[in-house]
Amino acid sequence: MSATQAVALNPLAEIANEAIRKDCPVVFDLLSERGKRFFFPTKGILAQGAEAKQKAKIANATIGIATENGAPMYLECVHKYFSGLSSSELYDYAPSYGMPGLRQAWAKKQRDETPSMGQQRVSNPVVTNALTHGLSIVGELFLDPGDEALSSDLLWENYNLSWETRLGAHISYYPFFNQGLTGFNLEAFSQALMQRIGKKLVVSLNFPNNPSGYTPTRAEAAGIVRALTVAAEAGSKLVVVCDDAYYGMFYDEACEQESFFGRLAQAHPNLLAIKVDGATKEEFVWGMRVGFVTFGVKNGTAGVYQALEDKTAGLIRAVVSSVTHPGQTIVLKALQDPAFRKQQAEKVEILRQRAELTGVECRRSEYADCWEVYPYNSGYFMCLRLKEAAADSVRMKLLEEHGVGTIALGQANLRVAFSCLTEAQIPGVFAAIAAAVRSVRGN
Numbered sequence: 455m456s457a458t459q460a461v462a463l464n465p466l467a468e469i470a471n472e473a474i475r476k477d478c479p480v481v482f483d484l485l486s487e488r489g490k491r492f493f494f495p496t497k498g499i500l501a502q503g504a505e506a507k508q509k510a511k512i513a514n515a516t517i518g519i520a521t522e523n524g525a526p527m528y529l530e531c532v533h534k535y536f537s538g539l540s541s542s543e544l545y546d547y548a549p550s551y552g553m554p555g556l557r558q559a560w561a562k563k564q565r566d567e568t569p570s571m572g573q574q575r576v577s578n579p580v581v582t583n584a585l586t587h588g589l590s591i592v593g594e595l596f597l598d599p600g601d602e603a604l605s606s607d608l609l610w611e612n613y614n615l616s617w618e619t620r621l622g623a624h625i626s627y628y629p630f631f632n633q634g635l636t637g638f639n640l641e642a643f644s645q646a647l648m649q650r651i652g653k654k655l656v657v658s659l660n661f662p663n664n665p666s667g668y669t670p671t672r673a674e675a676a677g678i679v680r681a682l683t684v685a686a687e688a689g690s691k692l693v694v695v696c697d698d699a700y701y702g703m704f705y706d707e708a709c710e711q712e713s714f715f716g717r718l719a720q721a722h723p724n725l726l727a728i729k730v731d732g733a734t735k736e737e738f739v740w741g742m743r744v745g746f747v748t749f750g751v752k753n754g755t756a757g758v759y760q761a762l763e764d765k766t767a768g769l770i771r772a773v774v775s776s777v778t779h780p781g782q783t784i785v786l787k788a789l790q791d792p793a794f795r796k797q798q799a800e801k802v803e804i805l806r807q808r809a810e811l812t813g814v815e816c817r818r819s820e821y822a823d824c825w826e827v828y829p830y831n832s833g834y835f836m837c838l839r840l841k842e843a844a845a846d847s848v849r850m851k852l853l854e855e856h857g858v859g860t861i862a863l864g865q866a867n868l869r870v871a872f873s874c875l876t877e878a879q880i881p882g883v884f885a886a887i888a889a890a891v892r893s894v895r896g897n
Contacts, residue, residue: 524894528649552581570716577759606630675710686722719750834873
């Protein structure tokens with residue numbers, strides 16, 4: 455077969471595509487060529503193994519694990535590090551869609567935390583290898599080489615690595631903050647959408663924002679939803695990614711404290727909302743790598759959502775097979791623990807106190823010649839816009855002369871993660887940054 459010959463679609467991909475095309479034709483149009491090709495192998499090894507698991511009462515010779523005494527085999531030198539978990543909760547393969555119990559629990563959590571969702575039908579969450587994997591899946595499903603995505607100019611660099619470097623899409627930017635650095639630049643966001651009316655566009659909404667630590671106010675949030683809805687009504691075909699990595703870490707009552715997903719999932723048939731979230735930050739389990747992808751669109755049907763879940767699980771099966779079973783087990787047990795919400799709130803309160811002290815220290819009058827402070831009210835980070843000093847030069851000076859680590863972004867922005875600073879460290883960090891800025895400027 456020559457390189458120019460198209461590969462015939464698998465019949466299961468055809469079935470999934472037809473389910474989407476029938477009930478939500480715009481969603482089908484939004485799919486990338488890879489997204490249209492993908493399916494979950496419901497007649498393959500996994501499906502046959504699942505069938506055998508239910509019906510093979512005498513012996514099950516289907517699954518690629520070793521068993522002993524009716525449970526997965528294990529080494530004691532490994533198992534001794536786990537307490538209170540059975541071998542079947544740790545060592546067996548998880549389904550490519552994720553553990554059913556965890557998917558159900560996370561779906562309930564999402565709905566409980568998002569009153570605006572109401573009774574809107576959305577997909578079941580599919581478990582991913584944390585949020586990076588979730589964003590990668592979104593790109594694979596909806597971005598072809600040359601396709602355009604829209605983001606603020608303050609974004610996590612993994613978007614570039616995944617969507618541009620790996621997939622060949624192109625990210626366009628609008629300024630995140632308004633000219634006076636008082637809040638979200640709704641005008642620039644709306645203009646960016648209006649300039650692309652009638653086109654297919656993937657839009658990223660990352661709140662609380664990495665790197666700035668800003669979440670829009672309720673009024674700004676309403677304006678963002680309105681601008682996206684107007685664009686959809688005017689003929690744009692939109693995939694809106696609600697990157698909720700730092701969800702729940704809100705330190706100001708004025709900021710929007712619901713995911714945008716609830717409203718966008720029922721905004722317009724031309725708008726497919728995708729919630730990418732996870733336990734990574736919300737449950738403080740960064741290394742367990744458990745995230746979720748959830749789809750929502752106005753008039754979305756069970757058939758459409760099943761097809762999207764199948765395509766997502768097919769991608770997972772093709773790349774990593776399934777997500778860590780121990781991580782999923784522990785996240786589910788945490789969600790079911792009566793102490794979960796209380797313990798989570800205690801940790802968020804610690805972060806709020808660090809954010810509050812950071813706000814005092816970074817805005818001291820003696821530092822006014824060194825930087826401007828971008829607004830922040832949530833998440834892990836805050837950003838400084840340095841005055842007359844290159845950010846990377848300041849970063850290196852901080853490391854070499856003060857032993858302080860920060861992140862330089864572009865020419866003038868310096869990101870400070872107050873999440874990993876003790877309150878005792880915070881004043882010294884900003885004093886060191888000021889000293890580094892002045893040193894770089896030669897004064």
